[in-house]
Amino acid sequence: MEARPFQRIIVVIILVNAATIGAETSSVLTAHIGGFLHAVDRITLAVFAMELGLRVYAYRGAFFRDPWNHFDTVIVAVALVPAAGSVSVLRALRILRVLRLVSAVPSMRRVVSALLEAIPGMVSIIGLLVLVMYVSGVLATELFGRIAPGYFAELPVSLFTLFQMMTGDAWSDITRQVMAERPWAWVFFVGYILTSTFVVLNLFIAVVVNAMDEQSTSSEEQHTDGQLATMLAELARLHVKIDAIRAAQTRATGSCGDHPDGRRTSTPTSPHPDA
Missing domain, CATH: 1.10.287.70 (Helix Hairpins)
Known part of the structure; x- marks a missing residue:
């Protein structure tokens, strides 16, 4: 989990996710490759959730003593909330995943x-x-x-x-x-x-x-x-x-x-x- 190649992969995934979220704000791009953008968004969210689970498994109780882990957990948890109905505004909060660069x-x-x-x-x-x-x-x-x-x-x-x-x-x-x-x-x-x-x-x-x-x-x-x-x-x-x-x-x-x-x-x- 702390290996430099693994950390670089996570950083690249964060940047790719930030680019796809920004591309979804364009009506032209959404009309042409909207399905692809949504698929990339779901895949990156799954990667973030798996990476967070691996960190919990690796560090056990020490995971909760690091404030940066709390920060990452909140960001991933907000992204996992279904963005529909009265909580549709949470869909816009997906961009908060880019803040994971701060901890990465x-x-x-x-x-x-x-x-x-x-x-x-x-x-x-x-x-x-x-x-x-x-x-x-x-x-x-x-x-x-x-x-x-x-x-x-x-x-x-x-x-x-x-x-x-x-x-x-x-x-x-x-x-x-x-x-x-x-x-x-x-x-x-x-x-x-x-x-x-x-x-x-x-x-x-x-x-x-x-x-x-x-x-x-x-x-x-x-x-x-x-x-x-x-x-x-x-x-x-x-x-x-x-x-x-x-x-x-x-x-x-x-x-x-x-x-x-x-x-x-x-x-x-x-x-x-x-x-």
């Missing part, structure tokens, strides 16, 4: 693990961003609600507009419309964009990069520890062999002597005191 590719697993480890730090940054947007939303509603009601009429509308400006979408059009009535409004908008986009959002990047760096360092340390353990085990085996060779040489030296002509002879035993 070790590098993707490391990236996701780093993102999960960065969540605690990101929560604090999200709280700071929400605070900045809320204060700015209230100010924008009070200052520019009458000038640009389409953007700042009420607090929810203002919050959405500020979020749009934070992403850099049409922020210049919004600011110019407001500045036509309030020329000093650029002070508010420039300060908000600098704070939200160039400061707070960059903190997200810093936290994620730090978490990925720690994850990479941890992986390298684990790899180094594994190599060191292998080397120590090999050295221990060599030490045992050397001790065995030395013991054999000692026994041979104690039981045999050198003959003057080079032949090996038995060492004479001491006579008995009573002889």
Whole structure:
């Protein structure tokens, strides 16, 4: 199950299944090769279910201690639910099988693990961003609600507009419309964009990069520890062999002597005191 060729086959099957699911969204392809696409989809689903069953059989109880196995089980279970009637929306969830690439590719697993480890730090940054947007939303509603009601009429509308400006979408059009009535409004908008986009959002990047760096360092340390353990085990085996060779040489030296002509002879035993 852990052999590299087997893992590569699973990755190829996942990619083929993703391609067939995407092809089924085309009415032209469905009309010509719809039956073939459905057959490939069923076969790949059967392969996923069999592979999951083999992993359960191979790992026994250890299978349920790995969170990635839970992830794969949920994806396969959702795909096995009959997509008919009130649950027909589950048919669209078949594309979730592509997410199995995350668990099948070790590098993707490391990236996701780093993102999960960065969540605690990101929560604090999200709280700071929400605070900045809320204060700015209230100010924008009070200052520019009458000038640009389409953007700042009420607090929810203002919050959405500020979020749009934070992403850099049409922020210049919004600011110019407001500045036509309030020329000093650029002070508010420039300060908000600098704070939200160039400061707070960059903190997200810093936290994620730090978490990925720690994850990479941890992986390298684990790899180094594994190599060191292998080397120590090999050295221990060599030490045992050397001790065995030395013991054999000692026994041979104690039981045999050198003959003057080079032949090996038995060492004479001491006579008995009573002889």
